Structure formats: C-alpha cells, structure tokens
Amino acid sequence: ELGVDAMRYFIEKVIVQQLTDKAALIKEQGDPASFGSAQRISERIPSLRNELKEMEARLKSNPAIQGALPTSPKAQTLIDLLSKILQKNDYCGIVFVEQVALVSPLANLLNDSTALGKVGCGAVAGSGYQSERDRQEQLDKFRTGKIRLLAATAALEEGIDVRDCAIVVRFTAITTTKAHIQGSGRARHPHATVYYFENNPVTERKREVAMTATAKQSSLSLSMDELQQAVVSMSMTLENIHPYPFVTSTGPSNRGTSGEVNVFNCKQIFNQYCSITLGTSIQPKKQLYHFSNKPGDRRMLSAIRFPTPTGWRKICDNDCIKFWSGINLDQIFSEERSKNKSASDKEEMCFVYVVVVQxxxxxxxxxxxxxxxxxxxxxKRRCPLNSDFSAAVSIKNMVFQSTKMS
Structure with missing residues (x-):
C-alpha cells in the first residue's frame, strides 16, 4: 500500500512497539488470568527484535524489494493531494485506513514528506492497539492545531468534532454505507471534501441517500402494538435452547440475565467478536462462511468457522440441525418480528446463534x-484470515449449558 520505506519502518519501529503497548494494556486491566499472557509477550520481545533485524537484512538483499519503489504511487498521490490543499489553506484532515498495520507507517510517511513540510500527522488506532493516554494525546494535538493530519482506523469514525476538519480521505476500501456516513461526518468545515481512493463516491452517495430516505419512511416503523409484540417474541423462551443464557424447568440459568444472546442479535455479536479478535474488518459470508449446493441447486450454509486462541474452529450444518432438532422455529420467528426475513436469512441466524452460544x-x-x-x-496470532477454510477444526461433542445441567 505505501512502499518499501513504510514497510521497513513497520518492521523496525512498529511491531515491537505495538506488542509492548499490548502487554501494558493487558497488565492495566488487572485480570490475573491475563497477566501471564502479558508477561510472556514482554519476555519474548528481545528475541523478536533480533529476528526482525535478521528479517530486515534478508529483505534488503531480496531482488523484489530492491526493485520496489520507496514510496508507492498510491501513497505519492495522497501526498501530492494533501500538499496541494494544505499549502493553500489552514485546513486539517483525517486519512482513514482499514488496517491497523497501516496507521503508524502512514503517519510516519506523511511526517517525513518534504512536500508537506511541518504539517504534522498523528496516528490513532482502536483502544486494543494503542494506550488511551497516547490516543488522547494525539487527538488533543489535532483538536488544538498542533498537528493538522491524523492517520486513523474506523475507531475514529465516531466521536471527534473539529470545526476546521475540511479533508477526509478514504485511503483504503470501505465496505458499508455506515462507514461512509460516519467517516464523512468527521469533516465539519463548511467547504469540506471527502476523497475516495478505492470506492466510487457517486455510488456511496446514492447509498447514503437511499439509507436516509428509508430511515425516514414512517410506513416502515413499527406501531406500539407491533413493538410490544416484538418484545414478546424476543423474550420467548424455549427451555435449554433459546435465548441464551438458557432457561430450564427450574428457572433461569445461574449465569444471570446480562448479555442475552438471541437469534436477532447473534450476528452482530459474532461479527464484532471476529473483528476484534482478528484485528480487522471482516466480510463473514466471504471469509467465515462455507456454502454448499443442495438438491435443486439451492445454495445453503454448510459451515461457519470462527477464530479462537487455539486456532480456527468450525461448526457444521449437522451440528446446527442437531441443536435445533424437534424445535418449531415459528415459535421464535414470529410473523411480526421476521416478516422481512427470507428462509435463508433465518437459517443463517439460527446457525450463527449456535456459534455464539458455543x-x-x-x-x-x-x-x-x-x-x-x-x-x-x-x-489473532493463531488465526490468519487468509488460511484455508478446510484447516478449521470441527467442534466435537459440543457441550452446551443444557448438557451440563441435565
């Protein structure tokens, strides 16, 4: 994305620093069970430094690296764009990237650019990758004008309001209309402009208009009676099945009622879990789901993989069928609550529910x-997103709360 210089900077400066910050964050949380993990990270950093030095030496002698540009054409285009705007105005701006790994190298690249002079660029990532103190320090400098640029992940799409922010750059591709709206909302200046390097701005704008129009249609809103019926359907219980924590014949489980999981919220929970643990945005249907063609050429969800500290695991359709065996799903998917859900939507929701319960x-x-x-x-270490789906290990003899209590 950025060129050889940025890659070298990432190897020399960023990797060890991110791990050092990660260990410090884990220790700050005060969880005794996690302290050992933080300690192991800290102990391995010296040997990691040596390995990275050896890696850098090998890269320098690699013909492919020797022939690569110090700054990629894409990154140079960004520098030229920002230079042209910032030399004429006192504006400030945010450059959004999807990958945490790009944030610090991009900020360093912009800071080192002679074309941008002393504009100054900070780096802001999510709370899981940067200490809150450092994050707030960067944001304060940006708000007060000490630096005029920020390289940031989606963690900054909400919650920052700088009146002079006239530039928002989407340097990498975005996959949702929500990201487009929230990122564009960071540009508070009356003459603000949003620049896209990968997405089509006309398409994104059309999607925004369509989403806004849909949200304003009162005909799509639920009446008070429909809302009450939806609440009833959401809380409808099937003993030892749904929702989670399970309710048994002797009453609710001893896990309490906080953090309920049901078929209507499980996809959001699952997507958030995967995004956080993998450290990147995901596309579940492309990266985590496996589909098979059933009789009649119907495409059906046959397995879902999910990341764990021991590696990729997966739950297959037979496991899902066994879990819901003998259950009339109409008891959960009431007509009022799921009138816009297709059969495939319901199958996916039931499948993901089993995964989240696990x-x-x-x-x-x-x-x-x-x-x-x-x-x-x-x-994150054990589950590279580009690994083959078949490498995921099936969960054998799934143990659910109902089994434990029987």
Missing part, C-alpha cells in the same frame, strides 16, 4: 458478549 460456553465471550481480553492476542 463462544459463550468456551468463555471466549464474557457475560456482556464482548471478547475476553485474555483471548485477543493469541487468537
């Missing part, structure tokens, strides 16, 4: 459905 049973998700801090670092 994540809770393994304690990878806490009682509030957030990833446990102790699993995040190891999960």
């Amino acid at each position: 994540l809770r049973e393994f304690a990878y998700l806490d009682q509030h459905n957030s990833p446990e801090s102790s699993v995040r670092f190891e999960t």
